[in-house]
Amino acid sequence: MATQQTIARRLRISQATVSRSLRNDPSIRSETRARVLELASQLGYVPGPVVQSATRGAGREAPATHLGVLVQDDARGSGGATVVNLLSGMSAAAQQLNVSLNVHHVAPSDRTALLQADRQPPAMRGGLIRGLVLLRRFDAAVASALARQMPCVSLIYDYRPALVDFVSSDEIADVASLVRHLHDLGHRRIALVGADRSLTWARQRWLGYIAGLADLGIAYDPALVEQIDSDTAEATRACVERLLDRGPTAIVAAGDALGYRCVRLLREMGRTDGPLVVGYDGIEPPEGMSQITTIRVNFREMGAAAIRLLLERISSSLLPARAVHIGGQLIVGTSPRPT
Incomplete structure (x- = not known):
């Protein structure tokens, strides 16, 4: 099995230089780093852990790896609880893996400016940050840069x-x-109220709806799918009213906040007999409302997974872009009808 020593001997450089090259250390010349990465790929080098709990033989902790967390500032709004849980998971993983987190909120007007060194957080500008976690939506061009x-x-x-x-x-x-779950309860006309499918999460939930129907042998009916582009009560009402004309017995809402708005609207319309509404995310119900059936997302584990994945990426840039999906938990609501 190829090791850093093998690469160092073949290229006639020090093992420390090999190690820093594999960790994208900016002090290494690009030509040297390219030679190291090329040979590592040829030899099938498998990187070891990025951090160790103690310096070998010294009995002292190794220096912490500094990572940056860029939080798109819109996340301080309705998604605040989600962000807190994601950061909690990141913090727990960071403590276990000898990582120091530098969290920086980015205003929408500053997202493009992040590419300018003088507009970056001090730790990032000073070269202390080894890698970044991007939390919430950034422009694709900015993320790529x-x-x-x-x-x-x-x-x-x-x-x-x-x-x-x-x-x-x-x-x-x-x-x-x-x-x-809805099928097991006897529902066959199952509708979906989703969001703009240019958003990653909205498209994935739409695909999950289609996959669920296909698994059960139910034909996909576009008439039972509505896309809502606004969080307002007026937009929700228009969407639900269109669906009710098509006779669904159950509605899958793309998120819990939307689901509770649908339940409240059905209650106001006097539709105590349904349709049944289920959601996604697992947020706490609004005051005065009972829990709807939902998927409780494991945001803490998602945050922890992001730290582990980033450390692996720092260890070897040879890895292709990867996706990790964390399964949620079905929570059966205490009030399945809009009463």
């Missing part, structure tokens, strides 16, 4: 074919399980 500067992992949004690893919930399998 950042990935050319240093290893990157994205949470929730998929920027491939850019070399950005991707961590999300297993939305296709999760939503398919919601459809199966």
